[in-house]
Amino acid sequence: MDLHDGNTYAAAALPGIIAGLKTCGFRLVIVDTLLADDLQSGAVFYGLGGAAESRP
Structure with a gap:
């Protein structure tokens, strides 16, 4: 098995x-x-089911 490199x-x-x-x-x-969830542009997720932090 080879990886991409x-x-x-x-x-x-x-x-x-x-x-x-x-x-x-x-x-x-x-x-x-x-x-699987709807992602928001610029949001940072720290874990599955966790809160998202939006960037300005």
Whole structure:
């Protein structure tokens, strides 16, 4: 498996990186899950279901 830059070492490291993130409490989701809600232009979201902060 190659990533976009052809670095096979990065691809081999992914399972460990993902496991480490999950251990730290991160939850990985696909982009479709993130975009399920109506997004507002300029809004910053800090988590799923969280409040959005609009930029002026």
